[in-house]
Amino acid sequence: MRQVNVQFRWLDPDRSRGLSLPAYASKQAAGMDAAAAITEDYTLHPGEIKLFPTGFAVALPEGFEMQIRPRSGLALQHGITVINAPGTVDADYRGEVKIGLINLVQLSFTVQRGDRIAQLILAPICRAHLQLVQDLGRTERGDGGFGHTGR
Numbered sequence: 001m002r003q004v005n006v007q008f009r010w011l012d013p014d015r016s017r018g019l020s021l022p023a024y025a026s027k028q029a030a031g032m033d034a035a036a037a038i039t040e041d042y043t044l045h046p047g048e049i050k051l052f053p054t055g056f057a058v059a060l061p062e063g064f065e066m067q068i069r070p071r072s073g074l075a076l077q078h079g080i081t082v083i084n085a086p087g088t089v090d091a092d093y094r095g096e097v098k099i100g101l102i103n104l105v106q107l108s109f110t111v112q113r114g115d116r117i118a119q120l121i122l123a124p125i126c127r128a129h130l131q132l133v134q135d136l137g138r139t140e141r142g143d144g145g146f147g148h149t150g151r
Contacts, residue, residue, distance in 0.1 A: 036117045037056075067088060068118050070118060081101065087100065
């Protein structure tokens with residue numbers, strides 16, 4: 001498995017005291033769990049959207065992004081997910097990584113300091129060079145849209 005160095009910095013040592021670095025939960029996990037760097041519990045009410053701080057910033061290598069994705073257990077068991085999944089941290093961003101969560105169910109959910117609220121995936125990117133053409137060529141599917149290929 002390829003490893004890439006990512007520079008990481010706690011933004012405020014006092015606010016981050018006792019929190020863990022994002023970490024892989026198993027040897028072959030694709031995502032690192034990220035924790036909520038809140039100072040007090042926050043109750044996320046049904047339908048509510050809230051931006052949670054992580055307390056850290058990263059410097060990603062050029063050609064990479066960090067995707068912010070929901071934690072499957074949090075989503076399936078409690079209906080809590082990342083609002084803009086997947087979120088993207090660009091390689092040139094140096095501000096605090098924050099995670100937008102939404103409560104999709106009719107029960108309130110309390111987020112506590114240090115709770116693992118999302119997973120971070122380091123992913124390579126490529127840039128598109130768009131070419132304007134008159135014809136895109138034909139395919140078997142053609143312009144068939146949503147649901148066109150079956151269930």
